[in-house]
Amino acid sequence: MSFMKKHLKTLTIALGCSAGAFYLGWQSPTLMGDVFEQQQVAQPTPRFYPLERFIISVPGKEYQHYVLLELALKSSSANAKHQLAEADPLVRNSLMKMFAGKQVDELNKPKNLEQLQQEAKDLLTNVLSANKFAVKIDDVLFTRLVIQ
Template sequence: MASAKSKFFKVLGFLFLISAWTGGVLWADWQSPKWVEEFLAEEPVVPVAKFYPLDKFIISIPGDKYPHYLLLELALKSNNPKLKSVLDEADPLIRNSLMKMFSRKSFEQLNSTEQLDSLQNEALMHIVKVLVEHKFPSDIDEVLFTRMVIQ
């Protein structure tokens, strides 16, 4: 009989301990002190820019005596992680727009290193315009020329 009482008190003590623990956790959660919120708060995720390289372009450029050729490789910078599928779908539109833009430039305009920033901005505006006209998302932040060779 003593062992039955002993087991009963052990089980009762265990149930009391579990109940007290659960009650304490619920009470602490109900009180929700500031330090718990700060401890459990997640840091905001900073969006990381992604770079999407396009296939290289070879464009004929009119010259005074003979035609020149431009080899251009560029990448698009965006914070949109889903832009890759948009660029795959809109690739012919983007390439056509850029080929028209660069083929209207003269050899002197393209050969000047001071023109790189303005050419990148102009290319960005052309790409965004084409994407908007065809109802594609146009959240491109920057156009980067990764290689540019003029002959």
Template sequence: MALAKSSVVKSLAIICVFLGWTAGALWLGWQGPELTKPYLQPEEEPVKVAKYYPLEKFIMSIPGDKYPHYMLLEMTVKSHNPLLESVLLEADPVIRNSLMKMFSRKTFQELNDRDQLESLQSEALVMIVKVLSENDFQSDIDEVLFTRMVLQ
């Protein structure tokens, strides 16, 4: 009888070890990728896509030789900062004011010259970044694009 109990105990021990081994293997199968992910796969940083934020259009009076001219200007700001839209909305009055001052110092001939378009965009970028910085706003602007410019 002792021999029978001994073989039953051994059988139960083997079955318990087998079940424990199987349960551990199943658990590692489910949890394994999560546990080994930091060690096996390099973590890729998400690609930051540039966003474009259109500004309200400007209609300004430009001094001319004989009579005043008018300019319609539509601009878009390019940035990789997804939070810039709220900054641009809050800072809209100071941005518009600084751009109005900048363009009011230009003559009709300067603005009408197509070769000056890139330098005007660069100047507007510098002006906007400066105004944002002076007023304690984030100034993560990559580029200023003129999407429409009509002189009359």
């Protein structure tokens, strides 16, 4: 009998521990909070900020040409609208200098468009940063480019 009581007692303790471990494993997210849940960071939605059109003169082989440029800046920064509005003269001046330094042949080739957009993005990123504007430019999109 004592042998049976001893094993029954051991079996009861083992079952109790197993049930307790199962319960804790099942309820751990509830008991311990969100430690076990995967945290999702909300990605800010990119927004587009169109600039007023530019008309820039660029040198050609025989005579001056005019470029009509419309573009938009893409940014995910929360404060982009305000920062870009304040930096508008700086942005426009930087882009005008960049395009005024180009030859018409550089601008007339469709394959150069992506390179020009990247160059404008790099330029604006550096200029805004150097002037303490806390806005990140994700992309520069030319929405219209007319050369005469």
